[in-house]
Amino acid sequence: MARLIRPEQAKQLRFLLDQPEEVLIEFCKLAIEYINSGINEKKCTVAAKKLSTTYETVRGALEALVALLIDSTKLALSEREFHAVVQAALETINKKQTEILWQFITSKRTLVDNVLRASCQDELYFRDLEWRIEGRIASRTIRSQATPVIKMKFHLDTECVSEYRDQLHPEPVDHAPETEATKQPPTRREVLAETDPAMLQHMIQVLEQALLEARTRRVRNYVKPTQS
Incomplete structure (x- = not known):
């Protein structure tokens, strides 16, 4: 199973576990408001004053709670x-706190699932890749060295599914004629592309750099509340 709670997130959640159970319940309510309409800075500021801490600490704990709700829903x-x-x-969480968090997650699982599906309704997602290398047979008539071509076929889909719970629906095998009322728009798409080795190497370097940047704290803090 993928890691549900990251070390930095665990540190932020422990702040809530050190508070009375009523505070944890209030933060669960704030987390739902966060998902529906974004961060409520006024309420976070008030909570920081009541708990004798900083606004950043309260916001971090709230975002960690939202991430816990989203990740638990995605992993089902x-x-x-x-x-x-x-x-x-x-390690310090007690039975009552665990029950509060579990009730919070199960009561809002349908809401979060619907929000996640609606947010990616029109986006294309990578499903598979086919590729091949094409070259020329050596010939004395070619005055310059032939450059091989890499051809790729990207299989994309607009269907938003959880890789841990759902599988893509296979193409239906149904020979019955479809009417306009029953005909469903296709969700899958294929994109053909070709490139040379030098450009392919450049694309790989760009993607590797993007992966390195994705591990930085700045990016993690940005995507944490809505990560997938």
Whole structure:
């Protein structure tokens, strides 16, 4: 199973676990408001004053809670799996706090699932890649060295699924004629592309650099509340 709670996120959640249970419940309510309409800076500022801490600490704890809700929904965790994960990542959590978090997640799972599906309805997602190298047979008539060509076929899909829970629906095998009312728009798309080795190497370097930047704290803080 993929890691549900990252070390930095666990540190932020421990701040909530050190508070009374009523505070944890209030933060669960703020997390739902965060998903529906974004961060409420006024309420976070008030909470920071009441808890004698900084605005950044409150916001970090809230975003960690939102990430926990989203990731638990995407992974479709059972109650036993959730309890095992939080007990391993948050050693100080007690039974009552675990129950509060689990009730929070299960009560809003449908809402979060709908929000995630709606947010990616029109986006294309990578599903598969086919590729081949084409070259020329050596010939004395060619005055310059022939450059091989790499041809690629990208299989994309607009269907938003959880890789841990759902599988892409196979193409239906149905020979019955479709009417305008029953005909469904296709979700899959194929994109053909070709390039030379030098450009392919450049693209690989750009993607590797992007992966390195994705591991920086600045990027993690940006994508943490809505990560996938």
